[in-house]
Amino acid sequence: MAENFQVAIDGPASAGKSTIAKILATDFKYVYVDTGAMYRAITLAAKKAGLAYEEEKKIIALLPQITIRFEPDPLMQRVFLNGEEVTDDIRSTEITNNVSLVSSYAAIREDLVKRQRSIADSQNVIMDGRDIGTTVLPNAQVKIFLVASVSERAERRYKENIAKGMTTNLADLKADIEMRDYKDSHRKISPLVQAKDxxxxxxxxxKIEDVVSEITKIIKNNQYQ
Ligand code: CDP
Ligand code: CDP
Structure with missing residues (x-):
């Protein structure tokens, strides 16, 4: 088992993974790693290179040149692609609707899993995504599978979009979430599935604070074992 402490948080879209993980990372002074942002950054890199999201080989060929960097920020973690800030751009509807396709490509997953493991090798981390407990950090001391009903998840995203001043539609959001959950759970490599442990x-x-306090207890119980 790794000497440093690893917390893996997996689950479907809008279950609250990043919100909860960021608070826990601040409380425990662990590094927060948003692996979804990494898949989104690759999807954006494909768009910036003028590629269609179906052009698997050409997207894979971009990988050696791509750098992804996180900068912690009190409000939201900032994301940089090849030195350029893309924190907002990676959350556009176009990227959201195509990220599941790009993240189904084996070589993309292999490359990002290596990058994720190397971050977790040398420091205490809270990492969120879809395959953290099953594939990326199979020896993580704490593994959480975070879920919520699809209606509630769509409503959470709806409120979030309204707060950001985005035009949004609850029925479309629900359909998008269901489609992404389906694709993420049915892909061949590292599908979204609850790890056995x-x-x-x-x-x-x-409420967010109730979820944070439940997981805080779980982490503390495992820290002293
Ligand atoms: O925050 P949200 O639930 O919208 O998604 P995200 O965590 O930003 O992840 C975006 C997409 O990246 C997911 O729908 C998956 O297709 C993919 N992803 C993945 O395949 N594996 C991960 N470890 C994290 C994300
Ligand atoms: O990272 P993931 O896609 O799993 O979800 P998120 O982006 O952390 O959360 C989606 C939205 O749900 C955010 O606006 C959170 O503030 C909200 N949320 C909530 O209302 N209640 C919770 N227990 C967790 C998250």
Missing amino acids: AILVDTTGQ
């Missing part, structure tokens, strides 16, 4: 945390109807 992960703890299921259902956040439906739960």
Whole structure:
């Protein structure tokens, strides 16, 4: 088992992974790694290179030149692609609707899993995504599988979009989330699935602070074992 402490948080879209992981990382002074942002950054790199998202080989050929860097920020983690800030650009509807396709390519996953493991090798981390407990950090001391009903997840995204001043539609958001969950759960490599040793945390109807305190207890219980 790794000497440093690893917390893996997996689950479907909008379950609250990044919100909860960021708070826990601040509380425990661990490094937060948003692996979804890494897949989104590669998807954006393909767009910037003028490639169609179906052009698997050409997207893979971009990988050696791509750098992805995170900068912690009190409000939101800032993301840089090849030195340029892309924090907002990676969350556009176009990137959101194509990231599941790009993240289904084996060589993309292999490359990003290596980068994710190398971050977690040398420091305490809280990493969120879809395959952290199953593939990226199979020896993580704490594995959480965070879920919530699809209606509640769509409503959370809806409120978030309204707060950002984005035009948004609840039915479309729900359909997009269902489609992405389906693609993420049915891909051949590292599908979204609860690791056998992960703890299921259902956040439906739960406030953020209640989820944080539940997972805080789980982490503390495992820290002293
Ligand atoms: O925050 P949200 O739930 O919208 O998604 P995200 O965590 O930003 O991840 C975006 C997409 O990247 C997911 O829908 C997956 O297709 C992909 N992803 C993945 O395949 N493996 C991961 N470890 C993280 C994300
Ligand atoms: O990272 P992931 O896609 O799993 O979800 P997120 O971006 O952390 O959360 C989606 C939205 O749900 C955010 O606006 C959170 O503030 C909100 N949320 C909530 O209302 N209640 C929770 N228990 C967790 C998240």
